Amino acid sequence: MNGIHIGISGWRYAPWRGDFYPEGLLQRRELEYASRAVSSIEINGSFYALQTPERFAGWYAQTPDDFVFSVKAPRYITHVRRLREIAEPLANFFASGPLQLGEKLGPFLWQFPPSFKFDQGLFSELFEQLPGTIGQAYHCALRSRRFADPQRPSLKADTALRHAVEIRHASFMQDDFIELLRQHGIALVVADMAGKWPLLEELTADFMYLRLHGDKELYASGYDEQALDQWEQRIRSWHQGRQPADARRISQGPEPSRKSRAVYCYFDNDLKVRAPYDARRLLEKLGLADHLQVRPGQLSGEFL
Numbered sequence: 001m002n003g004i005h006i007g008i009s010g011w012r013y014a015p016w017r018g019d020f021y022p023e024g025l026l027q028r029r030e031l032e033y034a035s036r037a038v039s040s041i042e043i044n045g046s047f048y049a050l051q052t053p054e055r056f057a058g059w060y061a062q063t064p065d066d067f068v069f070s071v072k073a074p075r076y077i078t079h080v081r082r083l084r085e086i087a088e089p090l091a092n093f094f095a096s097g098p099l100q101l102g103e104k105l106g107p108f109l110w111q112f113p114p115s116f117k118f119d120q121g122l123f124s125e126l127f128e129q130l131p132g133t134i135g136q137a138y139h140c141a142l143r144s145r146r147f148a149d150p151q152r153p154s155l156k157a158d159t160a161l162r163h164a165v166e167i168r169h170a171s172f173m174q175d176d177f178i179e180l181l182r183q184h185g186i187a188l189v190v191a192d193m194a195g196k197w198p199l200l201e202e203l204t205a206d207f208m209y210l211r212l213h214g215d216k217e218l219y220a221s222g223y224d225e226q227a228l229d230q231w232e233q234r235i236r237s238w239h240q241g242r243q244p245a246d247a248r249r250i251s252q253g254p255e256p257s258r259k260s261r262a263v264y265c266y267f268d269n270d271l272k273v274r275a276p277y278d279a280r281r282l283l284e285k286l287g288l289a290d291h292l293q294v295r296p297g298q299l300s301g302e303f304l
Contacts, residue, residue: 003260004239005068005106006283007040008275009211009268020276022299033303035063036293038279040070042109042211042266046098047072053151056097060104064293070106070164070209070264071098079113083122088145090129094137095144099153106264107162107187107209114168114197118177127163127184134159164189164209164264168197178202178251194218201234201247203255207262208238212278214269222274223267223282231265232285239263 011034012027020037021030034041043059045051059069077089098105110126131137135157141150165181166189181188181204188202190210196218212231214221223231237244241258265282267275280296283289293301 003262004235004286004288005040005262005264006279006286006288007038007042007266008034008270008279009042009072009266010044010270011041012045013270013273015271015273016276019273020296022297022303024299025303029303031059032062033294034276035067037276037296039066039283039288039292040068040106040264040266042070042072042268044072046093046096047075047111050074050092050096050146051098053095053097053100053147056100060101063104067104068106068264069101069104070109070266071101072109072111075111078110078116082116083119083126086126087129087143091140091143092146094131095141095147095150099134099137099141099155100151102154105155105161107164107207109164109166109189109209109211111166111189112168116167117169117171118167118174120176120180123177123180127180127186130163130184130186131161132185133157133161137161162187162205162207164205164207166191166211168193170198173198173200173250175251175253178204181205182256194221199248200250201244202249202251203238203243203261206258207264208235210235210263210265212265212267212269214274219269220271220274221269222272223269223278228278228282228285232282235263235265235282235286 011031074093077086131140134153134155138153164187185205187205187209190201192215193213213219215227234244238261241260267279269275276296
């Protein structure tokens with residue numbers, strides 16, 4: 001089951017304190033705690049504002065050696081600039097510190113607003129600009145005027161980077177978009193959003209990226225045992241390189257085959273403190289929780 005990463009989107013939520021985060025846990029240790037209860041976290045603070053290299057380095061230091069972060073790209077690029085004139089914002093983003101995560105760096109998530117319709121030209125330009133390796137990302141960062149002299153990454157320059165796209169408009173439901181993703185090896189996010197926006201399960205890259213926002217009530221409802229069982233089986237299939245027989249697809253052509261695929265899955269149903277518990281339960285179902293050092297809601301070990 002190596003290559004399956006299950007976790008939460010963000011970790012700093014006031015309602016989680018005294019629940020998932022037990023009474024007595026210092027707020028400054030919340031990332032340490034969360035990273036020992038799940039196996040991966042999607043950094044979402046980077047979506048709202050540029051972070052700093054020091055902050056990314058701190059997150060690296062606070063988490064276990066085998067931990068993985070995904071990084072949400074800035075909404076300034078996707079929502080404000082809407083993919084127009086983004087060379088400088090891209091440089092600023094990669095110079096802001098995500099490369100400091102080193103071997104703990106997972107995919108970059110590019111989320112688009114519900115009002116953003118598919119534009120072949122804009123997305124082609126974006127995908128051509130996205131760095132495919134650590135070295136390309138570093139050279140992009142060197143063009144930043146906001147962050148001077150970014151630190152050289154610890155990973156080899158040819159280390160591959162992964163990118164995933166989350167869409168929220170029906171205009172993306174066409175073969176041209178799916179083929180464009182495949183041409184560039186970019187994953188289409190499997191986004192469960194209580195039926196509000198499209199849920200597609202296309203194989204477009206060497207990995208799968210899932211965001212589970214709630215199957216009945218967006219950002220709020222938890223996943224019951226039956227729902228988690230269904231996601232467990234889908235994740236097993238994708239990890240083994242297979243597509244579930246009932247996959248929700250729009251493309252008609254054959255899908256690229258692989259012996260296996262990495263899987264990244266993040267719960268974003270945080271409003272009622274469901275995300276961390278659902279993530280942990282899914283890890284248990286997949287047999288991936290035995291090495292985790294803390295149980296949600298319990299203050300023990302090094303946190304006492």
